[in-house]
Amino acid sequence: MKHLITLFMLLVVAIPCFAESEEDKSKPPISPQEIVDVQLSAYNDGDIKAFVSTYADDVKTYGQANDLKISGIKDLENAYAGYFEAHPELHAEVTGKIIQGNFIIYQELVSGVVGGEDFVATAIYEVRDDKIQNVWFFQ
Template sequence: MKKLFLLCMFVSALGSAQTAEQIVQKQVEAYNQKDLNAFMDCYSEDVKLYTYPNTLDVEGKAKMREQYAQFFNSAKTLHCTVVKRIVSGNRIIDEESVQYNSTTFGGVAIYEVKDGKIISVTFLN
């Protein structure tokens, strides 16, 4: 009976774990809703944001929250459309089209996910 219980708990835990793609999609949806808390919940405490190829722009969740709070607050219109997505293990590559107020711009974001959180994003402009 004890082994059956442990097996059921293990299978349940596997079923509830989110994939890297689901985590990235969750942050896209929170971004589109300008829900800063839900958006930041997708990121690790020591997240790093880069501009390609390796320029470190932001390090740490607190600094990222500060920057995105200003960005979200200044946006009357904010919407990200994923044009194309490539999933490769724990890395998600999104071609994105972003509408920010009256401006639309495109870019590519490479997300790396570990232990259920986004640990790094590299932006290509």
């Protein structure tokens, strides 16, 4: 009987450890488009911490013809922190979009580049495991 009570007590203590918390249940999964939109909002706010938080640690960004521009989260943070500082009025507005599974393709009108003119860019974002893994930019 003593062992039965001990077993019962262990189960009472252990079961909640395996149960989903109410917080987990109430938080719906975030879609690839929502992740990219959070990134874009942080970009427009010049919020480097929020911006970087949407990217995978081993993120890679590419220019045209698969020209590797950025490799890794630290490289991304360093590049964009300086860019945000140099261009405080920076803003990207989505003018067209294609959503295909975990690929988000946005055509963006970019403005606020100091000393530069507005330009149109196309960005292809690949999202994996709730983080932006790769980005290809075309201009």
